[in-house]
Amino acid sequence: AQKVTQAQTEISVVEKEDVTLDCVYETRDTTYYLFWYKQPPSGELVFLIRRNSFDEQNEISGRYSWNFQKSTSSFNFTITASQVVDSAVYFCALSEGLGAGGSYIPTFGRGTSLIVHP
């Protein structure tokens, strides 16, 4: 079973539409971290947000917002009033303490490709 599931392979929207990218995760740890990264066509992954398992507050940063719900093991990402520059692949990642010495090993989802048309 995948630890991080991004069920939407590709989403296509028209500029100014709102769009939500889904992320569902699986872990038995009580302490874990969730991330969203953006990979534009240029290829370099860019960090967007980090959330720890004890902080369920939603967060808003400009046109971006994140909804973390432990009850449904979801960490969804919404872009409001999408723009062409938002076109990219977005990855959700889970960091659990499963490595040697309890070190945190990140697992990425397969990504959602967002295409914003002008």
Next chain:
Amino acid sequence: DTGVSQNPRHKITKRGQNVTFRCDPISEHNRLYWYRQTLGQGPEFLTYFQNEAQLEKSRLLSDRFSAERPKGSFSTLEIQRTEQGDSAMYLCASSLAAGEYEQYFGPGTRLTVT
């Protein structure tokens, strides 16, 4: 500091050859990670270092893969006896000490094995 750098950006090699990639992390970051990314997939964790210590290497894909970070600064990833299935993008990332901090990724090295 301009971020994480990786060299070369592209490498084409023939099957059976050895290849080595270099990663220079952000200077104040003491954690360094290696990932492999294939088309349509997310980054797949391979190994990581805390300073010069390799703390997790069980995820390296085979014994043909090895990584070093001899002085706790730059790191190298070597693939011996390359196979066509090794063709992928190899990403390096760095972060502050604890693994739960965000990682900063380099541009990657694209390997093509012919």
